[in-house]
Amino acid sequence: MRRAHTVETVRAAEGALMARLPDGALMARAAATLAVVCARTLPRVYGARVVLLVGSGDNGGDALYAGADLARRGARVSALLAGSKTHEGGLAALRAAGGRAWRPDEEPERADREIGAADLVVDGLVGIGGRGGLRPPHARLAVSAREAGAPVVAVDLPSGVDADTGRVEGEAVRADTTVCFGTGKPGLFVDPGAGHAGRVVLADIGLGPDLPEPVLEAFDDGDVASLLPGPGRDDDKYRRGVLGVAAGSEAYPGAAVLCTGGALRTGTGMVRYLGAEPVASRVLDRWPEAVVGRADPGARVAAWVIGPGRGTDGPAAEELRGVFASGVPVLADADALTLVAREEADPSGREAPTLLTPHAGELARLLGADRADVEARRLEHVGRAAERFGCTVLLKGSTTLVATPGRPVAAATAGTPLLATAGSGDVLAGIAGSLLAAGLPAHEAAVCAAQVHGRAAVEARQGAAISATDLWDGIPRAVAGLGEDNDQRRRR
Numbered sequence: 209m210r211r212a213h214t215v216e217t218v219r220a221a222e223g224a225l226m227a228r229l230p231d232g233a234l235m236a237r238a239a240a241t242l243a244v245v246c247a248r249t250l251p252r253v254y255g256a257r258v259v260l261l262v263g264s265g266d267n268g269g270d271a272l273y274a275g276a277d278l279a280r281r282g283a284r285v286s287a288l289l290a291g292s293k294t295h296e297g298g299l300a301a302l303r304a305a306g307g308r309a310w311r312p313d314e315e316p317e318r319a320d321r322e323i324g325a326a327d328l329v330v331d332g333l334v335g336i337g338g339r340g341g342l343r344p345p346h347a348r349l350a351v352s353a354r355e356a357g358a359p360v361v362a363v364d365l366p367s368g369v370d371a372d373t374g375r376v377e378g379e380a381v382r383a384d385t386t387v388c389f390g391t392g393k394p395g396l397f398v399d400p401g402a403g404h405a406g407r408v409v410l411a412d413i414g415l416g417p418d419l420p421e422p423v424l425e426a427f428d429d430g431d432v433a434s435l436l437p438g439p440g441r442d443d444d445k446y447r448r449g450v451l452g453v454a455a456g457s458e459a460y461p462g463a464a465v466l467c468t469g470g471a472l473r474t475g476t477g478m479v480r481y482l483g484a485e486p487v488a489s490r491v492l493d494r495w496p497e498a499v500v501g502r503a504d505p506g507a508r509v510a511a512w513v514i515g516p517g518r519g520t521d522g523p524a525a526e527e528l529r530g531v532f533a534s535g536v537p538v539l540a541d542a543d544a545l546t547l548v549a550r551e552e553a554d555p556s557g558r559e560a561p562t563l564l565t566p567h568a569g570e571l572a573r574l575l576g577a578d579r580a581d582v583e584a585r586r587l588e589h590v591g592r593a594a595e596r597f598g599c600t601v602l603l604k605g606s607t608t609l610v611a612t613p614g615r616p617v618a619a620a621t622a623g624t625p626l627l628a629t630a631g632s633g634d635v636l637a638g639i640a641g642s643l644l645a646a647g648l649p650a651h652e653a654a655v656c657a658a659q660v661h662g663r664a665a666v667e668a669r670q671g672a673a674i675s676a677t678d679l680w681d682g683i684p685r686a687v688a689g690l691g692e693d694n695d696q697r698r699r700r
């Protein structure tokens with residue numbers, strides 16, 4: 209699991225460590241790893257054209273020292289000095305190694321040409337000291353790097369991405385690889401920043417012992433594989449978990465079928481579908497293994513999924529209050545969240561695991577906030593919702609985040625825009641509900657479900673566009689593949 213810390217905690221840890229080390233030691237460690245990653249990105253270091261984008265601070269210093277290393281190995285290194293000042297030691301090292309340095313603001317078109325002809329661009333414009341949107345000379349360089357086509361390696365963080373939130377104001381560098389130092393930064397795992405970071409490589413510079421608990425944990429396939437409950441030798445269907453599904457209505461029967469399928473394919477022991485007759489028949493037609501009955505919040509189940517396509521009328525509100533009053537885990541989604549936002553039902557006093565799964569619009573309504581603000585500052589808003597309702601909240605969207613009071617926020621790393629298709633949220637509710645019924649705590653159930661969901665979207669049609677029903681076939685393949693590494697996956 210990759211961990212991420214805020215800039216403030218990174219600075220404190222860095223200060224403590226630097227006090228015990230000789231001057232420049234930390235930057236030397238950072239630059240050495242950066243140079244190794246840059247060298248691996250190039251087919252051949254000797255003769256390669258490397259352009260360094262260099263800002264005023266230590267981020268530029270890292271780029272210059274790494275550039276010096278590449279220049280000593282025969283690369284043709286050119287540093288574009290964009291900042292109001294330049295790291296002196298780094299610049300001297302680059303020049304001593306035969307690299308060139310000049311100011312792009314004096315000849316912007318020459319800078320575009322050089323970047324356009326590069327074999328590798330190294331982004332050392334700003335790191336954790338960046339504030340607000342990139343200023344014009346930096347912004348222009350970020351755009352030409354994006355248009356150039358050469359691989360871009362970002363130093364610590366793609367310039368223009370806010371380290372703590374992932375927010376991007378204006379232009380930002382789009383990296384193929386980001387080499388981050390000491391620990392991850394939340395902005396590398398939260399969109400829009402995550403979408404700019406590419407592959408994130410963590411360079412250990414020895415900060416570990418000085419770092420407190422992270423604010424965010426990014427879950428990869430292996431983390432999820434180790435948490436997923438497999439069927440035990442002496443399990444029976446009840447021990448594997450009976451999931452009550454209160455989803456779908458005559459107006460939206462599809463939600464019932466999609467959610468039930470998501471749960472069954474994740475390996476739930478039994479789905480008990482509870483709803484009106486015409487909908488229940490449709491569920492049975494597609495999933496004869498489901499057990500159906502009339503809506504009944506008192507039904508004996510190990511966990512509930514409630515809300516998708518269920519409606520927001522009086523009986524729906526009463527049903528939701530009944531399910532919240534049960535002592536079993538509950539996942540509330542879609543219409544159930546509308547009822548919570550209208551204060552017609554309240555999950556906050558519940559003791560059993562409780563999971564709310566809003567998208568940004570639903571979260572905005574739950575908090576009385578603005579949707580655009582939620583999308584720009586996902587981490588802050590998901591945490592606020594978890595505190596407000598005293599339970600686990602999974603925020604959907606291009607990055608899926610899971611917050612539980614008192615725990616680091618979890619990010620699922622398998623998100624894919626293939627999931628942006630009607631009904632895919634209903635399948636997610638089924639997957640997460642199945643994991644709750646199997647006994648996973650809400651936080652783990654939520655992040656595992658999001659990871660399986662993302663992988664299922666890619667597995668379903670080998671990366672081609674899907675509709676929500678395709679996810680059913682993708683789920684077992686995704687679960688089977690979670691333990692494999694990426695190379696095995698590619699060979700398949």
Ligand SMILES: NC(=O)C1=CN([C@@H]2O[C@H](COP(=O)(O)OP(=O)(O)OC[C@H]3O[C@@H](n4cnc5c(N)ncnc54)[C@H](OP(=O)(O)O)[C@@H]3O)[C@@H](O)[C@H]2O)[C@@H](O)CC1
Nearest residue numbers: 222235264265266267334335336337338339341342343364
């Ligand atoms: N932490 C660690 O353990 C280690 C950290 N290390 C490295 O240090 C990096 C942090 O270095 P840092 O503190 O010097 O800040 P950094 O990001 O280089 O630049 C800030 C300067 O940029 C400018 N500027 C700001 N905003 C701007 C904008 N929007 N648009 C344009 N310019 C903008 C502003 O300067 P100004 O031009 O305004 O004078 C400001 O002073 C860190 O990311 C990592 O790479 C490693 O070497 C070793 C271990």
Ligand SMILES: Nc1ncnc2c1ncn2[C@@H]1O[C@H](COP(=O)(O)OP(=O)(O)O)[C@@H](O)[C@H]1O
Nearest residue numbers: 567604605606624625627628630631632633634
């Ligand atoms: N751009 C995107 N990238 C990755 N995942 C996305 C994207 N857009 C939506 N998703 C995912 O797709 C699902 C959509 O769910 P939801 O908004 O409830 O839609 P619906 O109600 O139609 O099922 C969520 O799991 C969400 O995280």
Ligand SMILES: [K+]
Nearest residue numbers: 331334365367
């Ligand atoms: K950078």
